[in-house]
Amino acid sequence: MSEENQISQREIGLEYERYKREAESSGYHLNPDVAFTRGLIDGLLVNERRYGYRSCPCRLASGKKDEDLDIICPCDYRDPDVMEYGACYCALYVSQKVLDGTQQLTSIPERRPPPALRKKAAAEPGTAKIGTLPLPVWRCKVCGYLCARDGPPEICPICKAKKERFERFI
Amino acid sequence: MKIEHVEGKKAGKLMLYALSTCIWCKKTKQLLTDLGVEYDYTFVDLLQGPEKDETMKIVEKWNPECSFPTLVVNDSQCIVGFKEKEIKEALKL
Numbered sequence: 001m002s003e004e005n006q007i008s009q010r011e012i013g014l015e016y017e018r019y020k021r022e023a024e025s026s027g028y029h030l031n032p033d034v035a036f037t038r039g040l041i042d043g044l045l046v047n048e049r050r051y052g053y054r055s056c057p058c059r060l061a062s063g064k065k066d067e068d069l070d071i072i073c074p075c076d077y078r079d080p081d082v083m084e085y086g087a088c089y090c091a092l093y094v095s096q097k098v099l100d101g102t103q104q105l106t107s108i109p110e111r112r113p114p115p116a117l118r119k120k121a122a123a124e125p126g127t128a129k130i131g132t133l134p135l136p137v138w139r140c141k142v143c144g145y146l147c148a149r150d151g152p153p154e155i156c157p158i159c160k161a162k163k164e165r166f167e168r169f170i
Numbered sequence: 171m172k173i174e175h176v177e178g179k180k181a182g183k184l185m186l187y188a189l190s191t192c193i194w195c196k197k198t199k200q201l202l203t204d205l206g207v208e209y210d211y212t213f214v215d216l217l218q219g220p221e222k223d224e225t226m227k228i229v230e231k232w233n234p235e236c237s238f239p240t241l242v243v244n245d246s247q248c249i250v251g252f253k254e255k256e257i258k259e260a261l262k263l
Contacts, residue, residue, distance in 0.1 A: 036193055043191030057191035058238065060215055060226070090193065107194070107251035110237040114230075 058090035139169035184209035
């Protein structure tokens, strides 16, 4: 299959600036290796054209959005990976230490459960329950933001993830 | 499965399963090219339907997490991720 999804350098540049601005304004950092980071953004844009959403360039998307929600960038695994390894899986986002050069990047093991376990987890609903709360509590799977309201917000006010990335927490 | 072949000096049978959008895969491929060794590779994200499923079964056999890059050396050893040192050791370079 030939790849006809070539993204222009201009488009990559614009998206790079947008990612950088949004990351810095919400307490995250893009990888300071600009060529590397632009390569990842290229991959995200290719995936958007291919699948209709920006799934992680370093993971194989199924092409079915419901099955790929957890790997739409920023993925559900970004924050724990940045905390533990100093970068997310693809290394688009890095920790302050990596940014400062006091921590070296290494190959990051895959935190996403393998296919069979993902199916199992999806079939099992959350167990936390506090029956006396007047409202349900929703959790953003990307950044952990919690809010108590009838339904999740359209967009996470902290990390800008979409409504579909929220889970009912309590 | 669409397999691309890269000519080079023989350092064993090398099969690289990669994604065309992945920068770590690109680095791994570049490392093999820089080392000048002969290897085969396939971009799994560019495969379709049954071909993709069959390839993923092979990847899963070596690497149950199905992550990339997955490099299989001599049908006996599997290196997951861009691990320069491990790859060089496996190739005895």
